[in-house]
Amino acid sequence: MSIASLCTTTATVENPTRANVTGGYTATFAVDATVLCRIQPMSAAEAVRWGKDADTVLATMYLPTAAAGDITNASEIVVGSTRYEVLGLRDTDLQSRLTVVALMEQRS
Numbered sequence: 001m002s003i004a005s006l007c008t009t010t011a012t013v014e015n016p017t018r019a020n021v022t023g024g025y026t027a028t029f030a031v032d033a034t035v036l037c038r039i040q041p042m043s044a045a046e047a048v049r050w051g052k053d054a055d056t057v058l059a060t061m062y063l064p065t066a067a068a069g070d071i072t073n074a075s076e077i078v079v080g081s082t083r084y085e086v087l088g089l090r091d092t093d094l095q096s097r098l099t100v101v102a103l104m105e106q107r108s
Contacts, residue, residue: 003064003098007036011061012078013070033070037063039079042102057105059084065091068099077103 014029042058061077061084068089071077077084084103091099 003062004036007038007063007067009037009039009079011035011037011039014076014078015070015072016074029076032075033067035063035067035070037061037067039103046102057107058087059103059105061101061103063099063101065096065099068101071099071101076106077101 011034012031013033013035015032016027016029018025018027039059039061042060046060047056047058071086071089073086073088075086077086083106085106087102087104089099089101
């Protein structure tokens with residue numbers, strides 16, 4: 001069974017574009033890529049490791065490393081109507097096959 005065959009969720013990767021304004025800048029997010037991935041709730045042990053409290057919704061995103069090229073720590077991931085902030089990403093098997101992305105759900 002391949003990693004790609006387990007990726008059944010479509011997610012949109014959005015990256016910020018910064019524009020200078022008086023006294024700072026504004027960031028708007030634009031779509032950079034659409035990827036197939038798997039998103040699962042993060043375990044309590046992992047949430048503690050990320051230093052988040054119980055009312056924060058955390059998830060883990062899995063995808064083939066080849067599809068993860070547009071994802072950075074500044075990215076936002078959109079799945080349906082849910083928007084996630086990227087907390088961090090890593091090549092978990094150190095063989096450039098599987099990328100794991102830690103996500104935190106944004107609440108409006």
